[in-house]
Amino acid sequence: MLGKRELYEISGHWSHYSDDMFPPMDLGSEQIVMRPSLCPHHALMFRARAHSYRELPLRMAELGPMYRSELSGVLGGLTRVRAIQLNDAHIFCTIDQVADEARAALHLIRDAYNALGITPARYRLSLPGPGGKYVDAPEMWHRSTALLTEVLESSGLAYEAAEGEAAFYGPKIDIQIADGAGRESTLSTVQVDFHQPERFDLHYVGEDGAKHRPVMVHRSIIGSVERAVAHLIELYGGAFPGWLAPLQLVVLPVSEAELPQAHAVVRRCTGMGLRAEVAGPEHGSLGARIRTHRLVPYQAVIGAKEAAGDQIALRLRDGRRLDPHPAADVLARITAFVGAHQTDLWDAMP
Numbered sequence: 001m002l003g004k005r006e007l008y009e010i011s012g013h014w015s016h017y018s019d020d021m022f023p024p025m026d027l028g029s030e031q032i033v034m035r036p037s038l039c040p041h042h043a044l045m046f047r048a049r050a051h052s053y054r055e056l057p058l059r060m061a062e063l064g065p066m067y068r069s070e071l072s073g074v075l076g077g078l079t080r081v082r083a084i085q086l087n088d089a090h091i092f093c094t095i096d097q098v099a100d101e102a103r104a105a106l107h108l109i110r111d112a113y114n115a116l117g118i119t120p121a122r123y124r125l126s127l128p129g130p131g132g133k134y135v136d137a138p139e140m141w142h143r144s145t146a147l148l149t150e151v152l153e154s155s156g157l158a159y160e161a162a163e164g165e166a167a168f169y170g171p172k173i174d175i176q177i178a179d180g181a182g183r184e185s186t187l188s189t190v191q192v193d194f195h196q197p198e199r200f201d202l203h204y205v206g207e208d209g210a211k212h213r214p215v216m217v218h219r220s221i222i223g224s225v226e227r228a229v230a231h232l233i234e235l236y237g238g239a240f241p242g243w244l245a246p247l248q249l250v251v252l253p254v255s256e257a258e259l260p261q262a263h264a265v266v267r268r269c270t271g272m273g274l275r276a277e278v279a280g281p282e283h284g285s286l287g288a289r290i291r292t293h294r295l296v297p298y299q300a301v302i303g304a305k306e307a308a309g310d311q312i313a314l315r316l317r318d319g320r321r322l323d324p325h326p327a328a329d330v331l332a333r334i335t336a337f338v339g340a341h342q343t344d345l346w347d348a349m350p
Contacts, residue, residue: 001065003041005031010199011040016133016168022069034067039193039218042090043200046214051204056214057093057101063225064088078230079185085225091217092202098192098215102151102173105190105219109175112221115341116232117241118187121178123157125149127171129164135195144192145171151190169195172218177231187227191218239317242297242345243338249276250293254303256281261307265300265327272335290315297345298334300327316345 005024008014013021013036024031035041042060051058066084074080091101113120125148128134128141135141148171152159159173166172175188193216196202203211222228232240242248249269253262262278269276279289286301293299299315306313311324312331337345 001034001067002032003035005033007040007044008033008036011037011043011196012135012169012199013037013040016135020068020070022067036066036068038062038064038066038086038088039090039196039216040200043196043202043216046092046202047200051092051214053094053204053206053212056204057091057097057217059089059091061089062086078226078233079179081224081226087220087222087225087228089219089221091219092197092204092214093217094212095215098147098217099151099154101217102148102190102192102219103155105217105221106151106155106157106173108219108221109188109190112188113175115241115343116222116228116244117235117343118177118231121176121184123152123159124165124174124176124186125152125159125161125171126165126167126174127161127163128166131164133168134166135169137195140194141171144194147192148173148190167191167193169193179231179234185227187223187231189218189220189223192216193218239295239297241341241343242334243341245295245297246275247277247293247296248274248338249298249300249334250289250296251276251278251300251302252286252289252293253278253280253307254286254301257304258302258307261310262302265302265312265331268327268331272331274331274335274338300330318345320346322346 005014017036021036022034024033045060046058064086066086068082068084070080070082075082093101127145152173165174170191170193173190174186176184177187178184197214197216202214204214206212251262251265253259259280262280266276266278279293283289283292290299295317297317301313301315306324310327312327313324314322314330
């Protein structure tokens with residue numbers, strides 16, 4: 001969570017980004033700050049030992065905390081917060097590997113969006129604008145912008161260029177999402193960074209035995225967990241896809257006589273990696289329990305007939321009711337759907 005002020009002076013955050021950082025704290029003869037970014041820490045990790053070209057691309061991923069000193073007027077629910085858990089990674093690679101790594105990051109983002117059911121509003125090529133908040137290195141900006149443009153065009157993605165939206169050290173591909181009111185925010189990013197490898201004097205030993213400077217590709221697949229969750233809550237109204245739902249299956253015994261079978265089913269679910277629990281008659285009538293658990297993807301009703309035959313009468317969150325089937329078949333089908341990150345709940349039983 002913390003880093004020395006010196007670290008961010010080296011990275012350039014202190015001179016270009018300090019207005020968005022929390023004030024430094026004195027610690028003996030040093031000053032420390034709540035970290036505004038993960039990339040300088042990963043640069044230190046890369047610099048901690050020697051590297052060969054055979055190791056590249058070298059990828060470091062972290063789900064880590066970072067902090068932004070946002071004014072109260074711009075904060076909003078989970079969408080814009082001061083304490084962020086960022087899904088972030090940094091790839092150290094050769095210049096010839098940059099385009100492939102950036103394209104691979106876009107593929108990962110598309111896979112994640114498909115699993116989550118997220119539709120991008122648009123792809124944005126975020127470029128520098130006027131003013132002094134950007135690193136003054138025209139050649140560096142030209143090279144990184146050309147690489148990201150090539151990646152977007154070779155990926156067949158329509159995009160819009162936007163000045164003034166780049167990071168202070170380089171351009172970005174931003175994947176924009178929109179809420180129900182049409183307000184846009186950035187969820188995922190891919191960046192090409194020549195600046196920090198130079199600032200931290202990073203290098204690897206090439207095939208020729210000489211030292212070479214790596215390029216740093218930043219990739220954030222679903223951005224901040226807070227913003228992703230905010231978007232999913234609005235998108236689904238709490239009715240998350242089966243694989244993502246906090247509670248995936250609720251077992252509903254019709255009466256106390258079926259409680260032992262209900263608990264046995266939950267134990268089987270736990271063994272198969274499903275999140276399940278029993279909602280017994282002590283919680284009200286069957287109808288009341290069904291309504292209480294209306295956001296749970298799968299409701300397994302067990303009456304006397306089902307208990308005797310080790311069956312489940314499955315109710316789906318979308319209103320479908322299935323005829324009783326063997327519990328083993330039903331649980332196997334649910335596990336397959338969950339494991340495949342399906343956004344659908346079911347298909348026809350064979």
